[in-house]
Structures are given as structure tokens and as C-alpha cells.
Amino acid sequence: MIQAEHLTKYYGDIPAVVDLSFTIGEGHVYGFLGPNGAGKSTTMNLMTGCLSATEGRVLIDGKDIFENPKEAKRRIGYLPEQPPLYLGETPEEYLKFVGEAKGLRGTALKDDIERVIQETGIAEMRHRRISALSKGYKQRVGIAQALLGNPRVIILDEPTVGLDPIQIIGIRDLIRDLGRSHTVIFSSHILSEVQTICDEILIIAHGKLVAFDTPEGLEKKLLSPGQITLVTDAAPEAVQAALAEVPHINDMDIQPQDEDNLITIVLNTDQEDIHAVSRQVFQAFAGAGIDLLEMSLKKASLEDIFLELTEDTSPEENQAEESAADTGTADVQLPEIPETTTTTETQTDSEEEVDPQ
Numbered sequence: 001m002i003q004a005e006h007l008t009k010y011y012g013d014i015p016a017v018v019d020l021s022f023t024i025g026e027g028h029v030y031g032f033l034g035p036n037g038a039g040k041s042t043t044m045n046l047m048t049g050c051l052s053a054t055e056g057r058v059l060i061d062g063k064d065i066f067e068n069p070k071e072a073k074r075r076i077g078y079l080p081e082q083p084p085l086y087l088g089e090t091p092e093e094y095l096k097f098v099g100e101a102k103g104l105r106g107t108a109l110k111d112d113i114e115r116v117i118q119e120t121g122i123a124e125m126r127h128r129r130i131s132a133l134s135k136g137y138k139q140r141v142g143i144a145q146a147l148l149g150n151p152r153v154i155i156l157d158e159p160t161v162g163l164d165p166i167q168i169i170g171i172r173d174l175i176r177d178l179g180r181s182h183t184v185i186f187s188s189h190i191l192s193e194v195q196t197i198c199d200e201i202l203i204i205a206h207g208k209l210v211a212f213d214t215p216e217g218l219e220k221k222l223l224s225p226g227q228i229t230l231v232t233d234a235a236p237e238a239v240q241a242a243l244a245e246v247p248h249i250n251d252m253d254i255q256p257q258d259e260d261n262l263i264t265i266v267l268n269t270d271q272e273d274i275h276a277v278s279r280q281v282f283q284a285f286a287g288a289g290i291d292l293l294e295m296s297l298k299k300a301s302l303e304d305i306f307l308e309l310t311e312d313t314s315p316e317e318n319q320a321e322e323s324a325a326d327t328g329t330a331d332v333q334l335p336e337i338p339e340t341t342t343t344t345e346t347q348t349d350s351e352e353e354v355d356p357q
Helices: 040-047 069-073 091-101 106-120 135-147 165-178 191-197 215-221 236-243 274-288 302-310 317-327
Strands: 002-011 014-024 029-033 055-060 076-079 153-157 183-187 200-205 208-213 227-232 249-256 263-269 294-297
Touching: 002 040, 014 040, 014 055, 014 208, 029 040, 029 165, 029 191, 040 055, 040 153, 040 183, 055 069, 076 135, 091 106, 091 135, 106 135, 106 165, 135 153, 135 165, 165 183, 165 191, 191 302, 200 302, 208 215, 208 302, 215 302, 227 274, 236 249, 236 263, 236 274, 263 274, 274 294
Parallel strands: 029 183, 029 200, 076 153, 153 183
Antiparallel strands: 002 014, 002 055, 200 208, 227 263, 227 294, 249 263
């Protein structure tokens, strides 16, 4: 569905994305992780055609986003980190404007607006000014505009940033639902969020792709196959005797606990198939009549994986996106707000913040 080939972007002499290549299939939800300044937003802007690439290309359903932008962009719905909302309009008015900009007219426009309003759960807010909506509802309006035209690919840059826990859960559920009928790519700094929602995860660091796999696949790659932790109330001598015949155990560390005469045993093995060793340990305990109260394998969390893959990233070279923003070299183009609809975030005394969704 999406194919990035040797994608490279420089801001002046500063590399933001370096020789980035990956392929995203149709359907499912893809998470995009990386430290601040690693190139996530730049990559998303390149994928959507908001930025031009220094080198490389991006194909959306076979259409080159740089050479054939009109056809490629018809297949993409995009929500930037800062949603380009016209605060003086209602969600329905704003969606009508965006829909017309996407080429929708008449009954098709009306039906599509109704569809995205229902999908994003903003029906009760459709006639309120966007400036009076909570941040959670503003994000939903931003997602709704991305869904207009029923694009096959939905790209969301930090869709839950700044939201409270209830709002985050609502947006997560919405993203999960969208993944049933669209290819969804979203970036986030919340690792548990990505792990919970995504079918596959891309991790970028130093402007380069360092991992692309399922959450389970990433965990398996960093699984520590040599360590098994046990808890029992048996005597240490009995444990040592029971495990004496189990192969591939290189070291045994027995640590007493302070309560109920429990002990913790940490086994280090040289066997890649840790489950085979754990099965033999269980059988050894059962054969010796020893109660095995707990058994756990040491495995990495997504946070461990993220840190291991990105910890050697150079802080100086990770400032490309921030430097571009400070110097005005980023060439993201957003529609200008008409003067008649310009407003500020400041609410009048007569406007009340809508309860978060």
C-alpha cells in the first residue's frame, strides 16, 4: 500500500531522514515510534507530500506522491500534530469546507460528512463552534476531516498528545475501529498505547529505520533466553538436587525472601529455546514433589526495546526537525485561514468548555 524507497531529507546541512526504506501493506494499524527529533514528523510529512524529499520516493498504492501528487493524495487522510482547524466554524461547516476542497459536491458531500461525524462520535457537537470544544473533541474533528473522501490510508501524527486519560482511551478506540477498514499509521510517545493498538511497529532513530516488526516479534528478538526465575517454599538443597539433571543450566542463584520461607531461584541457561528448558524445570519439580509457586521468563518490554534501539542516537543530529522549525526551513504547506473565520483559542465568558469525550 505504501512503499518508501531510499527516502532522504536534509534541512540545510542537517539530516532529518537518511536513506529510509520500508513497505506497509494494506489494512491494519501501524505505530511509528522514535525519540524527539528522530525524524517521525518529517517522514510523515514526506509520506503525505507536505514536504519534498531531498532524495528517494514514496508510492501510495502505486502512485508517486511527488510525481503524481493529485492521485496519490486522494488515497491519504492526514492529521498533523497541530490540527489545522478553523476555530470560528462549527464542525459541520469546517467539514463542508474540507470536503469541497477534496472535490466532494452535492449529495456525496452531505453523505460523507454525515458518515465521518458518526464514525468519530462528534454528532452532538456538530453545531458548536470549534473554539468551544474540548481538546479531545477538536482531535476528533481533525480525524473526521482526514476521513473525508474515504481514503485508504489514514496518517495521524501524535493524535493523543495533550489529552487526558479518558480522551486518550476514546481516541485509541477510534483508531482501533478505523484499522478495520483503513490502513492507519500513527505516531505516539506512549509506548503502551502503541503496543496495545498496533499490529506492527516502526521504530526510527537518528533518521533511520532501526526496527519494523510486530510487538510480539520485537519482544522475541530481545527476549533473554538464558534466564528463568522460580519461586518455591522448598529447601535450597532440595531444589539443587531436583535441578541437577536438567541440562543447559549454567548458573543457579538462590535468594531467600523475608516472608513465608519462600526462596527465589534465578537460572541462567545456554539454550535458545527457553520454553524447552522451562518445561524440563517444571517436570523436575513435579518429579521431586516440590511445589513450584511461580515461574517467569525474563523478556523485554516495549520500553526496553525502544531504549535499546535508540539509546545510541546522537542528540546533536536529532535536532533536525526542531532546527528546521526554528529557522523556518520546513516547507509544510497548510491552508491559510480566511480572515472571516480567524479566531483565537480565548473563549468568552459565554462559552463553556465541553466535557471531554
